Amino acid sequence: xxxxxxxxxxxxxxxxxxxxxxxxxxxxxxxxxxxxxxxxxxxxxxxxxxxxxxxxxxxxxxxxxxxxxxxxxxxxxxxxxxxxxxxxxxxxxxxxxxxxxxxxxxxxxxxxxxx
Amino acid sequence: xxxxxxxxxxxxxxxxxxxxxxxxxxxxxxxxxxxxxxxxxxxxxxxxxxxxxxxxxxxxxxxxxxxxxxxxxxxxxxxxxxxxxxxxxxxxxxxxxxxxxxxxxxxxxxxxxxxxxx
Numbered sequence: 001x002x003x004x005x006x007x008x009x010x011x012x013x014x015x016x017x018x019x020x021x022x023x024x025x026x027x028x029x030x031x032x033x034x035x036x037x038x039x040x041x042x043x044x045x046x047x048x049x050x051x052x053x054x055x056x057x058x059x060x061x062x063x064x065x066x067x068x069x070x071x072x073x074x075x076x077x078x079x080x081x082x083x084x085x086x087x088x089x090x091x092x093x094x095x096x097x098x099x100x101x102x103x104x105x106x107x108x109x110x111x112x113x114x115x
Numbered sequence: 116x117x118x119x120x121x122x123x124x125x126x127x128x129x130x131x132x133x134x135x136x137x138x139x140x141x142x143x144x145x146x147x148x149x150x151x152x153x154x155x156x157x158x159x160x161x162x163x164x165x166x167x168x169x170x171x172x173x174x175x176x177x178x179x180x181x182x183x184x185x186x187x188x189x190x191x192x193x194x195x196x197x198x199x200x201x202x203x204x205x206x207x208x209x210x211x212x213x214x215x216x217x218x219x220x221x222x223x224x225x226x227x228x229x230x231x232x233x
Contacts, residue, residue, distance in 0.1 A: 009158075031219070040124070042206060042225040058220070090160065094219065103150060104221060106160035 003027075004107040006091050012113045019078040021110050023091030030096045032074035033058075033104065034066065037088040049074055081114045088112075117142045119209050121224035128197055129232050136192045136227045138207030144168075149183065149190045150208040150221065160206065166190065197231045204228050 007022035025032065031050050035043040035058075045058030047066040055066050063085060067075045074093075078085055088111050094104040118141040128134045140149065151163040164174065166183050174181050178195045194201055208221045 033220070035223075040225055042119075042121075043208075043221075043223040045220055045222075048220060088158070092160075092221075103162045103165050105162070106152075109158040111158075 004091055004093050004105050006089075006107040006110050008110050009108065010111050010113075012115060013078075013081050015082060015114055017078075017081050017114075019081045019112070019114075021076040021078075021089055021091075021112070023074045023076070023093075023107055024072050025074075025093040025105070026072065027093060027095075027105065028071070029093035029105075030071075031094045031104075032068065033092040033094070034064075034074065034076045035090045035092065036060070037090055037109070043090060046076065081112075083114050086112060086114045117144075117147075117209050117211055117222045119207050119222055119224035121205075121207055121227050123227045124225070125228045125230070127230045127232065130199060131196050133193060133195050134197050134229065134231075136194075136205050136207075136229065138190045138192065138224060140188050140190065140207070140209045142188075142209060142211060144211040146211070148210045148219075150210070151181065151190075151192050152206045152208065154204040154206065154226070156203070163192075194229075197229075199231050199233050202229060202231045 004025045013019050033048040034046045037043045044060050049055045049068040065077045088109050090109045091107040092104040120139045147168045149166045152160040154160050180193045182191045204226045206226045207224045210219045210221050
């Protein structure tokens, strides 16, 4: 069963802490994505990566950074967590855009609370 | 810029009723894909369907059907004879052709919470 696995389902962190959210996929997908999900706003793209060590900003990158050192792993980093980053974070992966099947596969989500 | 609108925030139906979830999109591209995802209470988004912009044929899969109309920029989703297990948040999404070397990004609507009552 193909999978996108996020390291934590729930996290509670303090304001100002550096937070790492980890995501691993086992489908050999080229592309990986980080979204945040907030009520009434749907999913918004934070960052994505189309290759190892490559990254591009999404719609709401402020306050976040990412790292992709290996093809299967994509990390989201909150350099100094703030309460307005309390949210559900979803990781996804997808194959090369030229592939027949273009749909993204999502992880189970990490609900982050910053206090 | 691309945009997806799901005007229905919440819908509640009684089991066995039919229900239609609306999705309206905006894009300047002539080549694009439309998607529906289901998010059950467990949190993981589950892929339901992909439709490309050149294929306006409606699709039926069991109790699910999709109506794609380019003339009105809509991609609506109907569940026939709804069941309690259909209760979830449903997202419509749009992706355009990516720039060279980049990834195909998804733009999501705000989602529709469907509650099916027994």
